[in-house]
Amino acid sequence: MAPKPVTSPVPVQWYPALSALLLVGGLFFTAFFFIYEATSSTRNRSLAKEVVIAAVASTFLGFGSLFLLLATGVYV
Template sequence: MDISKMDKYIAPVQFSSLPALTILLCGIGLFLLASFTMLQVTSTKYNRNLVKEILMAATSSVFLGFGSVFLLLWVGIYV
């Protein structure tokens, strides 16, 4: 196996777009987290909807998770 004949690895996301992706994904995740928190604070036990709460929490965690990964890549911690 000759290393000089191998293809060079190209990252699927360009380094120049990491700051924008980080800010966008973390911003959406924080917005959903804030709306989930307001939903929990303002609702009573009679008008809660479990499916809505789970979907909102899961969506928020996905956006914050991907935003955190791009944040780590942006600062140079390669995961």
């Protein structure tokens, strides 16, 4: 039995749209994080909320960067 070639679970045509969508989402959550930090007082801040927002922003920006590299032909 011949081995099957490795293929992407996401169609290659979706890479540019996915990178734009994920990067915009990541920038939105990053901006939300900075606004939250600048406008809330020290007593009203929640560490759990900060960690969740930062993790979501980081995940979106990471996958957005990955799909941007894939869309431009840099296969990582």
